[in-house]
Amino acid sequence: MSPLLWFTALAHSHLGRVMQTSKWGFAIVETVHLLALAILGGAVLVVDLRLLGVVLKRESTRTIGRDLSRLLLGSLVLMILSGIAMLSEETLKCYYSPAFRWKMVLLAAAVLFYFTLHRRALLNIDRGEPTLWARAAAVISLSLWLGVGVAGRAIGLL
Amino acid sequence: MKARISILLAGAITISAVPAHAHHSFAAEFDGTKPVRLVGKITQVEWTNPHSYFYVDVTDAKGVTTNWGCEGAGPGALSRRGWKKGDLKLGDTIVVDGYRAKDGSHLIDARRVTFPDGRTVYGGSPGDGGPGDNGTDKGNLPGTGTPATK
Amino acid sequence: MPLLQHLCQLLYDSHVGTAIRESDYAFSIIESVHVLGITALVGTIALLDLRMLGLILRPISITRLARTVFPLTWSGLAVMFVSGFLLFWAEAAKNYSNPAFRVKLILLALVGLNPLIFHTTIYRRVHEWEVLAISPWRARAAAIASLTLWSGIIIAGRAIAYF
Numbered sequence: 001m002s003p004l005l006w007f008t009a010l011a012h013s014h015l016g017r018v019m020q021t022s023k024w025g026f027a028i029v030e031t032v033h034l035l036a037l038a039i040l041g042g043a044v045l046v047v048d049l050r051l052l053g054v055v056l057k058r059e060s061t062r063t064i065g066r067d068l069s070r071l072l073l074g075s076l077v078l079m080i081l082s083g084i085a086m087l088s089e090e091t092l093k094c095y096y097s098p099a100f101r102w103k104m105v106l107l108a109a110a111v112l113f114y115f116t117l118h119r120r121a122l123l124n125i126d127r128g129e130p131t132l133w134a135r136a137a138a139v140i141s142l143s144l145w146l147g148v149g150v151a152g153r154a155i156g157l158l
Numbered sequence: 159m160k161a162r163i164s165i166l167l168a169g170a171i172t173i174s175a176v177p178a179h180a181h182h183s184f185a186a187e188f189d190g191t192k193p194v195r196l197v198g199k200i201t202q203v204e205w206t207n208p209h210s211y212f213y214v215d216v217t218d219a220k221g222v223t224t225n226w227g228c229e230g231a232g233p234g235a236l237s238r239r240g241w242k243k244g245d246l247k248l249g250d251t252i253v254v255d256g257y258r259a260k261d262g263s264h265l266i267d268a269r270r271v272t273f274p275d276g277r278t279v280y281g282g283s284p285g286d287g288g289p290g291d292n293g294t295d296k297g298n299l300p301g302t303g304t305p306a307t308k
Numbered sequence: 309m310p311l312l313q314h315l316c317q318l319l320y321d322s323h324v325g326t327a328i329r330e331s332d333y334a335f336s337i338i339e340s341v342h343v344l345g346i347t348a349l350v351g352t353i354a355l356l357d358l359r360m361l362g363l364i365l366r367p368i369s370i371t372r373l374a375r376t377v378f379p380l381t382w383s384g385l386a387v388m389f390v391s392g393f394l395l396f397w398a399e400a401a402k403n404y405s406n407p408a409f410r411v412k413l414i415l416l417a418l419v420g421l422n423p424l425i426f427h428t429t430i431y432r433r434v435h436e437w438e439v440l441a442i443s444p445w446r447a448r449a450a451a452i453a454s455l456t457l458w459s460g461i462i463i464a465g466r467a468i469a470y471f
Contacts, residue, residue, distance in 0.1 A: 019185065023260070026183030030467050034346065035459055041347020042355050045380065055376040058203065060369055067364045068355075133234055146344075153340040186470075207328075207335035207398070208469065234332040243330070 004095060008085075011091040019089035030087045036078035037149070043072040044145050051121060051138035065122035076111070099154035106151055110144035113137075121136035184257075188228055188267040192258040196226050196266065203246045207232040212246050212256065212268075228254050228268035249275050313404050320401035328398035335398060342391040348384030350458045352377050357451035362442030370438040370447075408467035415464060419457040426450040 001009070010016055047068050049055045056064060080094050087094050094100040121137040130138075171186065196216030210230040217223045230236060233243065246252070252273055256266035272278045309317070319325050328334050356377045358364045365373060396403055403409040430446040437444050443451070 019184055023186050026186055027466065027470060031463050034462055034466060038346045038350040038462065039354055042351020045347060045352060046355060046376070056368065056372070063367050071364060089185060097326065149344045150340065153343060157336045158238070205330050208332065231328055232336065234336055238334050
């Protein structure tokens with residue numbers, strides 16, 4: 001299905017109709033998005049600062065990565081679900097929005113990077129000194145997630 | 159289907175102060191099925207973040223004047239669409255196309271403004287999900303019928 | 309007009325307040341910093357709260373995690389305070405009568421009181437319990453209060469736009 005068709009289908013879906021007519025729906029869903037953002041951001045920040053060797057220096061990156069990955073993925077799922085709900089309220093606006101498109105690209109990149117190279121860096125370092133590659137992975141991760149956040153803000157401002 | 163407010167308001171006598179609600183979704187506050195066209199004299203302009211507001215005195219066929227509020231995007235978004243702060247001058251007569259507030263107050267979400275010199279600009283708040291939200295006056299919420307047209 | 313309201317009106321009408329409020333970019337940027345800054349302020353302290361509840365990072369002692377988290381949280385607070393004050397400066401007169409804003413301020417006062425109580429009581433003896441997987445009930449109470457109050461502050465902050 002072409003993207004435009006998918007977006008239109010979402011607009012016409014039950015979720016879409018509820019969100020488009022609800023007085024408080026968008027506010028509630030957006031608040032969930034914000035609360036989950038706080039947790040996601042905190043987890044990303046501490047994990048990547050550990051990879052940079054700035055905090056929790058002698059602690060195992062595997063332990064930190066494993067525990068915080070549960071937080072990160074849990075909050076990410078909440079953000080995606082609330083994000084879809086918000087999208088269904090304004091699908092065509094988002095479809096045409098360069099900020100939205102950027103956000104989706106950066107989000108895909110951040111998630112992909114997280115599950116591949118970032119995870120490998122966490123497993124490899126463990127209690128050792130951060131390597132150049134680990135630090136690079138941390139910087140890339142922080143940049144991608146920050147980009148997702150900034151693009152998200154831009155959706156409502158452009 | 160839009161109707162000229164001057165006809166609809168025949169008999170209305172109130173000059174009402176418009177509550178300046180802010181919102182972050184079109185549906186929370188405005189009704190996509192109630193497109194409206196206002197023709198009136200500008201009485202007040204608030205060129206502010208997060209939303210701009212301008213107020214117009216609309217006189218109906220019976221000579222009754224009502225003050226309406228029009229909500230628009232913030233200054234940044236408006237300037238990217240070709241508005242400048244001084245474009246809305248007190249006393250000018252403008253045409254505003256928009257959608258009525260759900261609570262029935264004299265407030266509209268201003269989608270398009272036509273200036274005295276004939277220039278038109280799109281005034282909707284970005285990201286609010288309202289009709290025409292892709293920056294051109296196309297695009298539609300399903301079930302709202304035709305977008306606001308001249 | 310009450311004195312406080314008068315002060316808010318002065319801030320609102322001031323050159324700086326007006327400039328931010330009518331700006332093309334400044335307000336949007338300041339507001340974005342404020343929203344994204346939630347991660348640095350709330351996201352970090354939430355990790356310590358969750359640790360005390362025994363939900364994450366059990367192998368790491370409370371004091372070790374606290375030493376990591378506190379500088380981040382304080383930095384986040386600095387960012388949030390500056391950006392928040394600038395937003396307030398631009399909207400002061402409107403904020404004065406906004407119930408959501410008032411609730412947010414009250415909750416902010418409470419969320420500042422919580423660690424004050426925590427640090428002068430149960431945390432004084434942290435070396436007795438810092439390696440426990442789950443912290444003592446007084447610490448857990450403080451953690452739950454923290455998570456609840458911060459959530460309330462975020463919700464109230466979002467609600468400002470609706471009043």
